[in-house]
Amino acid sequence: MAVLTATTAGTDAGAEPARAAGARRRVAWLDAARGVAIVAMVLYHGSFDLLFFGYVDWPVTSHPLWRAFAAGIASTFLFLVGVSLVAAHGNGIRWRPFLKRLAWVVAGAAAVTIGTAFAMPMPIYFGILHAIALFSVLALPFVRAPVALTAAVAAVVFVLPHVWRDALFYAPWAYPFGLAPHMPVTFDYEPIFPWFAVTLLGVVAGRLVRLVPGEKPVGPVWRRIAVLGRWSFPIYLLHQPVLFGALMGIAMLTRP
Template sequence: MAIKRLAVLDVARGLAVIAMVIYHFSWDLYWFGFVDWPVAEGRGWKTFAGTIAGSFLFLAGVSLDLAHHETIRWRSFWRRFFLIAAAAAGVTLVTYFTFAGSFVRFGILHCIAAASLVALPFVGRPFWIALIAGGFLLTLPLWASSPAFDGQVWLWTGLGTPEFGSVDYVPLAPWAGVTLTGLALSGAFRQSGAWARLGRFSFSGTIGRSARFLGRHSLSIYLLHQPVLYGLVWLAASLGPELDRAGDAFISNCASACRDTLGTAEICTAACTCTLEHLKADGTWDLLVVEPADQSLRTRMNDQYLVCLADPELRPPVSQ
């Protein structure tokens, strides 16, 4: 019989949800130019985002152990797996129409679903086996990365370089190692009686109950919060007097995504500035501000970006 639902885990998941909302709201403000925080490329912000993703993956491993350590309840497992997989597919579809080339190909939900499959053979085994497997995956990119894994086909592995940037990229290596670590730690906690002791905490106060509620509904909140926040910030940007803040945000984010592929700041900034100027000149930019999810407009934008990027004047001089 599985261990009953623990309030401490719901609180931990709820705190991760709060951190996630803060990060995504900051990202939206940055994307539309309301703030100049380096949310997309700042080291501190990347650490913050990685900590949030790691928290969800770690707790996924803990939950897997608590729910199935005595015997794998297959119906429950597959129901949860397909729910997360369907949600991941939905995120890919929505971001494809919203962010075009930067859509989510393998994000946090994709990784949680895949990591659950990877961790499944270790459920119910001695915790140290899962710990070793987790360490293997955590270190895999350090010694197994190869150009053979470059491109889109193998991007889920984390062992190569994807062809395009993405607004959310959480590959199996090293991140599935975090899920296995959570699975191992949960097993160690069970053996030591730590879960029984932690189970005494009910967090019945107002703040505790609120955090538990967020933790119990983390998937629903994940799917709903960003469309709401993004829509509100987009509306503020569209109705505000300084619509060109979106132009500044476009150049900043375009250059950031470009650098992930080319690694040349000057060329990327010039190509993105060139793109924006042409879009404004032919009227496409005004339409994009009103309809940012319009696929035909985004295709026109991407085509113009490729033209600007191919301009010989943007290429670095050849050393003699």
């Protein structure tokens, strides 16, 4: 969200074109895609919470289709990070909004780690928000790099963990790399290898697809979904505490 600072009493009218210009910079289908991803994430986390409290016996954490659903959601978010970087910084890095957004994501990631350390048996140390923060930094040099180079690096990042791992990466400092022989037991883990490849593919797509800012989503349903996409970050931070807290309260009131 853009922050507008009024320097005189008469700047409200002048702020409207600035707001309109900020709105025109948004790419409608990116907002809609984030909206779809956030709806899917709420559905998945809601299903997980129902399982956690014993209200359903759905194999949310084990069945291949459920695992594919979760991976698809994470992949969508990480892919859109790459596309969004091109949309926002393809003509030059806008450092102030980039660093501001990065600070919010880092703070959100820290809140997830602290919250899950208290509420869950297995804290999340490098989940989707941690990945988005780190991958945003790592992908920034590729926004204007040759597309072929970006695609080649994405291929290496994706293939490497399937052909080589080492016990060295069990060390805590190496946790974000994802190259240990066995994956840690955690509820959310998107390490650099292979997940950064998805963000790089998003950068490639952003370079190859014409990104047109200012167009509005077609139809009332897509407009509402796009609104969710514009607010995906606070929705992500708040939906799980709300769902988890509500089910915890119900369980405390209805069970011995």
